[in-house]
Amino acid sequence: MFSIIVAAHGNLAASLMESGEMISGEAENVYGVEFRPGENTDTLIEKYNIIINGEGLADSKILFLVDLFGGSPYNAASMLAMKNENIDIITGVNLPIYLETKMNQNSKELEEVVSYIKEIAPSTVVSFKDLAANVEEDDLDED
Template identity: 45%
Template structure:
């Protein structure tokens, strides 16, 4: 695995490391190096060397640094020179760049290959509203690649189905899309389909190269029964509630597993862990899904360890019973 050094003036490197973990999960071989006001270049150089020493001797190193020409860059560059055949430095560090670096390590084992890939991610992460202020002419987007069975009936592939009250947000748009590689993200919800503002926000949040849609549950059921217009497409489905997922599955959407990401707390619900809240209807819905043969993968991001859904449901039921 390529080791990553985040280096910055002040605490920026430590902060962006924490932000990246919130979105992509805990990461191995990532070190943050901060250059504080009371330190000199020699202190910074030692911090960098100490961080590198935490990696394996044969690991390649990728430096992600805040500013070209600043002290963190200069000191990293002095170390890089002895390894420039394999190591790499990228400056202008931002969160989209860091998330892309984490995702790239899943399929790339060269620091320089990752570095070259990160340039576009860093630039694409800079957006503006109103869009009319962006005077840069962008090249036409390339069509998403299709598989060899493109155009064949019955070929819509479900790469992930997730219950998440937040729907399309950072963890979905980055980590899950990188690990499942969908061509379409489909929010399946009657309530969201009636809300033009939420629909527009979801479409704007889609990552580059992936189309986002918001459709009612009955429409998803119809598509599942006759998907001849979606040959070669890979779909990531998002449900706001387990009840919506149950209705879709019992209506004919062929899902055998649900990823459980988050369920927001509201009055009358209990919260047996940090991100999942249940009322009695939710618990009964999950039990019915189990009876229907659906398995549960309880993880916020792919790097997390899956939790035991039966244990979570039992704890939620006990807490509800205790309220009576």
């Protein structure tokens, strides 16, 4: 089992968690962090440490799901990950990635989930035009 910290600009983390709850129920050991205007990486590190220390996660495995590679939520998490081998980070979080991570956090090891998420991430983005181009006209005709 591992804990999840979702960190993103604005309300994205809270919205992902709320949407995830609608689809798959309440989450355990999942924490959201919002990055607000006027804050910086030091502010985020403080927020992360409040969760980690307040929830007793200092010796636990933690997966950060952040929005942008190189953004402040990522940069702050990477500073913690450099000092703690139990922390990993996935960037580009979206609802399918959040749900897969949340639904596997109690049954799989952190490393296994990270590997799986990296494998399925491309499939979380689908273009309608690409799908439509592969459908033959006969498939669209109703009898």
